Structures are given as C-alpha cells and as structure tokens.
Amino acid sequence: MATDRAYIAALAEKRLAEFIKTRPADAKQYSIKLTSGSTAAPIISVSENLEHYFKTYSKSVSAVVGFASMNLRMANAMYARHHTTDNPRRILFLDVNDLVPGLGELLGDLAPDLIRGFPSFMVRISEHMREADMHAVKYLVFAGELFTDARVTFFKTHYPNAIVRRMYIAGEMGPISALDCGHLPCNCYHPMAGVTLTIDNPNELGIGAVLVTKTIEDGVRVEDYRIGDTARWRTEPCACGAPLAFEIMGRDGFDYIKILGTLLRVEEVERVLAPFAHRLAEYRVEAAEVSTDVGSKGQLTLRVYSPGGMTSEAADALLNTFADTLYMTPTKTLRRLIVEGIFLPPRLEQEPVSFMGPGKAFKLRFVQ
Numbered sequence: 168m169a170t171d172r173a174y175i176a177a178l179a180e181k182r183l184a185e186f187i188k189t190r191p192a193d194a195k196q197y198s199i200k201l202t203s204g205s206t207a208a209p210i211i212s213v214s215e216n217l218e219h220y221f222k223t224y225s226k227s228v229s230a231v232v233g234f235a236s237m238n239l240r241m242a243n244a245m246y247a248r249h250h251t252t253d254n255p256r257r258i259l260f261l262d263v264n265d266l267v268p269g270l271g272e273l274l275g276d277l278a279p280d281l282i283r284g285f286p287s288f289m290v291r292i293s294e295h296m297r298e299a300d301m302h303a304v305k306y307l308v309f310a311g312e313l314f315t316d317a318r319v320t321f322f323k324t325h326y327p328n329a330i331v332r333r334m335y336i337a338g339e340m341g342p343i344s345a346l347d348c349g350h351l352p353c354n355c356y357h358p359m360a361g362v363t364l365t366i367d368n369p370n371e372l373g374i375g376a377v378l379v380t381k382t383i384e385d386g387v388r389v390e391d392y393r394i395g396d397t398a399r400w401r402t403e404p405c406a407c408g409a410p411l412a413f414e415i416m417g418r419d420g421f422d423y424i425k426i427l428g429t430l431l432r433v434e435e436v437e438r439v440l441a442p443f444a445h446r447l448a449e450y451r452v453e454a455a456e457v458s459t460d461v462g463s464k465g466q467l468t469l470r471v472y473s474p475g476g477m478t479s480e481a482a483d484a485l486l487n488t489f490a491d492t493l494y495m496t497p498t499k500t501l502r503r504l505i506v507e508g509i510f511l512p513p514r515l516e517q518e519p520v521s522f523m524g525p526g527k528a529f530k531l532r533f534v535q
C-alpha cells in the first residue's frame with residue numbers, strides 16, 4: 168500500500184517528540200530539519216546526519232554554502248560545527264541579502280575551494296567572484312533544483328577545474344539518488360542502493376510521477392511514496408555501468424516552481440489572476456532563467472487564451488497587476504524582484520486557440 172504524506176508527517180512528529188523526551192547520548196549525530204513547505208505543510212523531522220552527504224566537506228579548506236534557504240543553511244551550519252574537525256577550516260554561509268558590493272573581495276580573501284548550494288544561487292554568487300577565484304574552486308556540490316543546459320555551460324566555463332557533484336534528495340526521506348557518477352547528463356541520476364523507483368502512469372513520452380520505496384530511519388518501510396516530481400527512465404546505458412538511471416523532469420502539473428531563490432505558487436497565481444477570470448479561458452505561467460549582459464535573470468511568461476483576443480490596453484493592465492501583486496517570497500512581489508534586478512518584466516503571449524489539451528491543464532511550467 169502506498170505511503171502518503173500524512174503518514175510521513177505523523178512519523179516525523181512521533182520521532183521528534185521521542186527525541187526531545189529522551190535525548191540520546193549521541194544527540195549531536197542528529198539534525199532537526201524543516202522541509203521547505205513547497206509541496207504541503209512543512210514537516211519537522213529528526214534525522215541522523217548522513218556522512219556521505221557531507222563528506223565532500225572533508226576535502227575542503229574553505230567553503231561557501233549558498234542555499235538561499237534558512238533551514239538548509241542552518242542544517243549545514245550545525246553539521247559543520249559539530250562534525251568537521253580540521254576541514255573545512257572556514258565556511259561562509261550566504262543568503263540572498265548577502266549579495267552586496269564588496270562580497271567579491273571577501274570571497275577573494277576566503278579563496279573557497281568548495282561551493283555548495285542551489286544552482287541558481289551559485290550562479291548569483293559567481294557574479295560576485297573574480298575569474299581567478301572561480302578557477303581555484305575544486306568542488307561544486309549541487310542540490311535542490313533542476314539544471315538547465317545554460318547552467319551546465321555556465322559552471323563548466325566559469326569553474327573549469329571543479330569536480331561537480333549532484334544528488335537528488337527529498338527533505339522528508341533523505342537521499343534518493345546515489346552521488347553522481349560523473350557520466351550522466353544534467354537532471355539524471357542513478358537510484359541509491361536500496362531505493363526502488365517507480366514512474367507512475369507515464370504519458371506518451373514516458374514521463375510520470377516519481378514513487379519512491381525505501382527504508383528510512385528506524386527501519387520504517389516507505390512504499391510508493393509520491394515525492395512530487397515527475398521523471399522518466401533513461402534508455403541509454405551509462406558509461407559507469409550502473410543499470411538504471413532516471414531523469415527528473417520537474418513539477419509540471421504540481422503546485423509550485425522554485426526559481427532564483429523564489430517560489431512561484433499556483434495558488435498565488437490563481438489569486439492574482441482571479442479578477443481577470445472572465446477574460447482568461449486558459450492560462451499558464453512559464454518560468455525561465457535567461458542570460459543577460461548583467462548575469463542571469465528570471466523571466467515569467469503568461470501564456471493565455473482569451474476568446475476574441477485582448478486589446479493592448481487590457482494586456483498591459485493584466486501584466487501590471489500580475490507584476491504588482493504576485494508574491495514570490497513572503498515579502499516580495501514580482502515588481503520588487505524586477506526593481507532588485509532578479510527578474511525581468513513579465514511577458515504576455517496570446518494563443519489564438521485553446522492550448523490546454525485533456526490531462527495537460529497544468530498552470531505552471533519551468534522552461535529551459
């Protein structure tokens with residue numbers, strides 16, 4: 168029988184209560200973490216620190232950690248504090264508010280050999296780094312977001328001497344993929360030993376929901392847990408010889424997209440577009456990262472089908488309302504993010520006919 172999220176949440180709650188009531192002697196071997204809350208209500212979980220997840224730290228003398236996410240920053244900081252002895256000797260934890268003039272000099276002084284974090288945030292950190300400092304980086308460790316070809320090229324170009332490590336991890340279940348073998352294209356992973364993946368109800372392209380079966384902590388068996396991502400199996404063999412590999416396709420049909428440290432949520436889009444409902448028979452918001460002369464920026468495109476079409480005045484009003492009232496962080500609207508130079512102004516594309524076929528009525532899409 169499939170394990171649902173309520174079961175995982177109840178289990179996490181029980182473990183946390185027990186952990187607080189009967190603090191184990193080796194408590195420092197555990198982390199208390201909060202999931203991002205992007206799939207559903209956040210889950211607070213206690214988990215054993217995973218040596219292999221953090222082991223790249225031991226190869227580093229000075230590291231930069233940039234997740235643009237408080238819970239991951241804290242988890243990494245606590246782990247580094249308790250579990251690293253000599254290495255890395257210096258770690259700089261960065262958040263979005265730290266990307267200020269002068270950061271480049273600080274990063275030059277730190278001379279990091281490892282950078283770990285969300286790819287989008289690492290691009291933004293890189294925009295502050297001198298070329299020589301980027302060339303000195305030996306390891307890039309990524310987690311948490313989809314890769315794009317543009318990003319792969321960006322990191323290869325700017326960090327020519329770095330070994331890249333990626334993993335597919337879920338907050339509530341830990342690692343799902345093995346540490347990458349170095350041969351697979353972006354967003355492709357081998358399942359971790361002991362993890363069984365199923366692609367549920369695949370469409371004509373073989374893409375379906377990812378279901379995970381694995382034994383999590385305390386020997387609890389999680390069966391066919393719906394992680395919230397879609398994927399397909401790779402048919403090409405991998406040079407490393409591992410028999411199975413899957414490609415994460417994102418969250419089409421799901422309720423949010425993470426982009427550049429912000430969250431585009433379907434409920435928020437629906438709220439903002441509700442006043443235009445009489446005019447919009449169909450709509451979809453497409454999120455992309457685009458390269459500009461001043462670094463990468465986010466771009467939202469509102470693809471709409473409005474029977475009879477919209478005048479340019481109506482289209483402008485729609486775009487202005489969208490930018491002014493769409494919240495993409497708890498405190499920042501799209502307009503604010505445009506002013507801060509993180510996003511470009513949104514675009515509108517009118518479709519002449521209905522474009523949402525049966526079963527394809529998802530309202531968000533990440534485009535490369």
Ligand SMILES: [Zn+2]
Nearest residue numbers: 348350405407
């Ligand atoms: Zn491989």
